[in-house]
Amino acid sequence: MTHAASTSLIDVPALQALLNSPTPPLVIDVRFDLANTDQGEALHAVGHIPGAFYLHLDRDLSGPRQVGDTFFGRHPLPEREAFANQMRRLGLQAGQQVVAYDAADGMYAARLWWMLRWLGHEAVAVLDGGFAAWQAAGGSVSREMPTARPGSFAAGTPLEQPWSKQELLAGLGRVRLIDARAGERFRGEVEPLDRQAGHIPGASHRFFKTNLDASGRFRPAAELKAEFEQVLGAFPAAQTVHQCGSGVTACHNLLAMHHAGLTGSRLYPGSWSEWSADPRLPLARG
CATH class of the missing domain: 3.40.250.10 (Rhodanese-like domain)
Structure with missing residues (x-):
């Protein structure tokens, strides 16, 4: 059975079905706290959706704040090709479904959603309700860290555009x-x-x-x-x-x-x- 790509939101039952399918999604945990920037990664180590990798807002989803005298804001975009390389290292395949989740109303997951569309990857969705919805539905939680195998993804025509x-x-x-x-x-x-x-x-x-x-x-x-x-x-x-x-x-x-x-x-x-x-x-x- 093939599943139509989710391109905005995905609910817990749909994610569970995908995880049990022959073509499982790449799941990314982006839990984060602006006041305690180590907290999200610590929570991931304690328990996450099985198979989920962790990406850090400051380290992975942002580029340098300042170059010389020029300040680009607190969370500027990384170089597009550098981010594409990072997703490929996590195992992203061309056309593979990606599901992003967080614990903060979808605000960090939406950032990853936008960034993947910026790379030209359409099959990306945010888990509606985040990790809390997963736990409330009785979803299993793992402490095991997944092993990455390089994927075939390459950045394509952007589906989203930034303004300077x-x-x-x-x-x-x-x-x-x-x-x-x-x-x-x-x-x-x-x-x-x-x-x-x-x-x-x-x-x-x-x-x-x-x-x-x-x-x-x-x-x-x-x-x-x-x-x-x-x-x-x-x-x-x-x-x-x-x-x-x-x-x-x-x-x-x-x-x-x-x-x-x-x-x-x-x-x-x-x-x-x-x-x-x-x-x-x-x-x-x-």
């Missing part, structure tokens, strides 16, 4: 910019992580956790579509750019839009952390 700081500055007013941070950070009332408080002028606000129900799973596609269309207004999805603090939770809004059938928007990976570090750039509050 320069592109966004030139495009302000001609794109719908959506900020995924919490409301108090968007308004500039607090700023616990970055150099200045506030937001990029003209940005609309859509806190990423609005995409989830009380159980931590994504809300129905029709509801998300209606709400995002309100934020987009007259702008089509393809004229939309997403940002957050450092290019991570913005991917959650991108995934939610994709799940809702609104495709073609872009990610500004540097996000507020890069923008606010440049004193030449405008900012807004309120």
